[in-house]
Amino acid sequence: xxxxxxxxxxxxxxxxxxxxxxxxxxxxxxxxxxxxxxxxxxxxxxxxxxxxxxxxxxxxxxxxxxxxxxxxxxxxxxxxxxxxxxxxxxxxxxxxxxxxxxxxxxxxxxxxxxxxxxxxxxxxxxxxxxxxxxxxxxxxxxxxxxxxxxxxxxxxxxxxxxxxxxxxxxxxxxxxxxxxxxxxxxxxxxxxxxxxxxxxxxxxxxxx
Numbered sequence: 001x002x003x004x005x006x007x008x009x010x011x012x013x014x015x016x017x018x019x020x021x022x023x024x025x026x027x028x029x030x031x032x033x034x035x036x037x038x039x040x041x042x043x044x045x046x047x048x049x050x051x052x053x054x055x056x057x058x059x060x061x062x063x064x065x066x067x068x069x070x071x072x073x074x075x076x077x078x079x080x081x082x083x084x085x086x087x088x089x090x091x092x093x094x095x096x097x098x099x100x101x102x103x104x105x106x107x108x109x110x111x112x113x114x115x116x117x118x119x120x121x122x123x124x125x126x127x128x129x130x131x132x133x134x135x136x137x138x139x140x141x142x143x144x145x146x147x148x149x150x151x152x153x154x155x156x157x158x159x160x161x162x163x164x165x166x167x168x169x170x171x172x173x174x175x176x177x178x179x180x181x182x183x184x185x186x187x188x189x190x191x192x193x194x195x196x197x198x199x200x201x202x203x204x205x206x207x208x
Contacts, residue, residue, distance in 0.1 A: 054183065055193040059161065061180030067159050071128070071151035074135065079149055082179060087124045088201065089175040092187065093156055093168045096133035105172055105187045106143050108194070115195050119202050122177075128156060130169075174198075177207045 066081060073079045081089070090109045094102035109125040116123055125146040129135065130153035140148070160168045161184065172194070174183040185194055 055189070055197050056174065056183040056185045059182055059184055061176075061178075061182055064159060064161065064181040066175075066179045066181065067155065069128075069149075069151040069155050069159075071149040074148055074150065079147075081126065081149075081175070084124045084126065084147070084175075085179045086177050086207075088122055088177060088198070089124045089126055091126045091128065091173040091175060093128045093130060093160065093171070095169070096129045096131050096135045096150075098127075098135065098139060101170070101187050102127075103139070106139070106146060108191045109146070109172070110143055112191055112195055112198060116198065116202060122202060123198070130156060174201075176201075177205070 069080060071079060071081070081091075090112065092102065092105045092109065094105075098106070106125070106127055113120045113123045113125060125143075127146055127148045129148065129150045132150060135148065140146075156168055160171070160173060160181070162168050162171055170187050172185040172187050172189065173181060174185075174197075176182045183197065
């Protein structure tokens, strides 16, 4: 009986070995494809070499997971920030009045994006409004291409960090292509210094 079953056992062993080799090949392919993404993440958030300087305040993304904001476009269609994953996102918060500080901030976001030259398609601009007051149409025309969403002020306060004595409307935030809130600036910060940070990030990153 043992001799009769031997060829079958050998065939079963060969089939198992072939299946195992197939799995390892699949894992290898997946690892190669994921490597650039993983290495970029490690470079940003784990490896912090001596001498690395950021103008902005670096945030730990684990502390600020992107929430569901139930945000909408000005026309009322639902649109979450996750729609812009895969791009670097400059984010500013304002009431729909968009007074002097807001207007200066959205101007700087436009200029910062333009300063990236051929890399500017990797960067999106988002203005998050905390009320439903109609936004000046002249502002929309002047900053064409900027995404304008409306969301609950309470939801934004719960998510976005700001130092004591400052509000979230006084800050410019940067979100990486993985959807991580990763840097914060004063809304009136020096655009040329912000630009240096952005150039470094775009150059170092193979994502977005």
